[in-house]
Amino acid sequence: VYVRDIPLAEALEIFDLRAMMEEAVGRQLAVAITPDQLRQMRGMVDAMERTVKAGDADAYHLLNLEFHDTLVAFSGNRRLTVLYRRLINELSLFRRMNLDDSTQLPVSASEHRAIVKAIASGDAEAAGRAMRQHVIDSKLRTQRNNSASSGALALGAASRRKVTHA
Numbered sequence: 001v002y003v004r005d006i007p008l009a010e011a012l013e014i015f016d017l018r019a020m021m022e023e024a025v026g027r028q029l030a031v032a033i034t035p036d037q038l039r040q041m042r043g044m045v046d047a048m049e050r051t052v053k054a055g056d057a058d059a060y061h062l063l064n065l066e067f068h069d070t071l072v073a074f075s076g077n078r079r080l081t082v083l084y085r086r087l088i089n090e091l092s093l094f095r096r097m098n099l100d101d102s103t104q105l106p107v108s109a110s111e112h113r114a115i116v117k118a119i120a121s122g123d124a125e126a127a128g129r130a131m132r133q134h135v136i137d138s139k140l141r142t143q144r145n146n147s148a149s150s151g152a153l154a155l156g157a158a159s160r161r162k163v164t165h166a
Contacts, residue, residue, distance in 0.1 A: 006090050006091075008142075008143075008146050010090075011090070011091055011142060012139060012142065012143065014087050014090055014091050015091070015135060015136070015138065015139035015142065016139070017087060018084075018087060018088075018091075018135045019131075019132045019135040019136055019139070020132075021072070021080065021083075021084055022068070022071070022072070022131040022132060022134070022135050023128040023129070023131050023132035023135075024075075024128070025071055025072055025074075025075045025080075025131060026071075026115065026118065026119060026124075026127035026128040026129075026130060026131030026132070027124040027125070027127055027128035028075050028124075029071065029074055029075065029119045029127060030118065030119050030121070030122055030123055030124040030126070030127035030128070031122060031124055033074065033119055033120075037074050038116070038119070038120055040070065041067070041070070041071070041116045041119070042116055044063060044066065044067045044070065044112075045067070045109065045112045045113050045116055047063055048060055048063045048064065048067070048108075048109045048112055049109050049113075051063060051105075052105045052106050052109050055105075057105060060105055060108075060109075064108065064112075065088070067112060068088070069081075069084070069085065069088070071115075071131075072084045104141065107137075108138075111130075111133075111134045111137065112134070114130050114134075115127070115130045115131055115134060117130075118130040118131075
């Protein structure tokens with residue numbers, strides 16, 4: 001899969017869109033998730049926590065992508081899933097950079113555990129809030145990681161880079 005490199009300002013706008021989308025997904029799943037889906041989510045978070053303990057940022061990154069993609073797919077909204085995946089492909093480079101700092105892996109894993117707990121509680125407001133805050137925290141990490149570039153991180157809007165992500 002090839003995605004275009006995007007400027008930081010555009011990436012931050014996409015994070016805002018993700019926050020809105022994932023908040024809606026969290027709200028929906030809190031009232032509609034099946035026991036099998038919940039079991040799958042817990043298993044994914046367990047796997048993330050194992051990769052944190054192993055210090056395997058690459059495996060964690062892939063599990064992180066799968067976790068969010070699976071939650072969106074569980075919404076049952078095919079158009080939302082297609083749109084989400086398109087946006088995520090554009091953010092791939094930024095999201096991977098956010099996890100280059102191994103101190104962020106346990107933070108991220110803890111946020112995922114809180115998301116699953118909120119969804120499992122059946123509290124739509126809490127689930128939506130947990131999903132939204134997780135994406136906003138990721139946006140803030142992106143801003144922090146790119147502050148030296150101060151918005152000039154236009155990695156070549158016309159260039160293309162290969163990423164391995166579904």
